[in-house]
Amino acid sequence: MNQIKKIYNVFLEKYGPQGWWPLLDYKGVNPTKTGSVKGYHPGNYSYPKNENQRFEICIGAILTQNTSWPQVEKALINLKKLNAINPEKIKNMNINKLCSAIKSAGYFNQKAKKLKIFSEFYINLKGKKPTRDELLNIWGIGPETADSILLYAYKIPSFVVDAYTIRIFSAIGLIKKDESYQSIKRLFENSLEKDFRLYQEYHALIVEHAKNNKNKKL
DNA sequence: AACCAGGACGTGA
């Protein structure tokens, strides 16, 4: 077995299934996890179950850019109260109202704009799955956000690389600190079976491991 | 009281 797969098994054994992506209206078990309030569904890879949840994941992926999840969750709760976890609603929403609703997630001017642009794109999809290139061509969607949307909203096995991935695996020595996003993504995808559940779980485990070791320089 | 969080974009070299 290769190193990448071995480390996955170690993390899974140590932390257990993480239940990503967190959803507001998930009504099942409610494990207490680092920096989160609720919404995780460990071992259950059947989400999203509807278009509503799919869109919620997409805008959550945008809102969490360089921002911790609890602050994103507050923003999502505000949007939900406004009945605005909906592309048409966000598209037509007053920009100032949108900004104040998502304020807690930071960068609200940029993110409000990103949500509006993405909502329009989402409407035009008319239920189709977006491609990675289509997502990357949208202003406000970079590689990590695109992969998160593909992987968690659409269950397409596209590995998500984030700052934690680079930190942990460069410390181990499996990648270099300055290695490109694509190069790291390829390493993981070439080392793992092409299974969206495995990709989802691994990325979540990497985040969990990083949070558990944040002051240990790993 | 700095520092950072599940990044992305614009700019100049």
Next chain:
DNA sequence: TCACGTCATGGT
């Protein structure tokens, strides 16, 4: 291409 500044709130 690439390093660097900018965006912004809130938790630790």
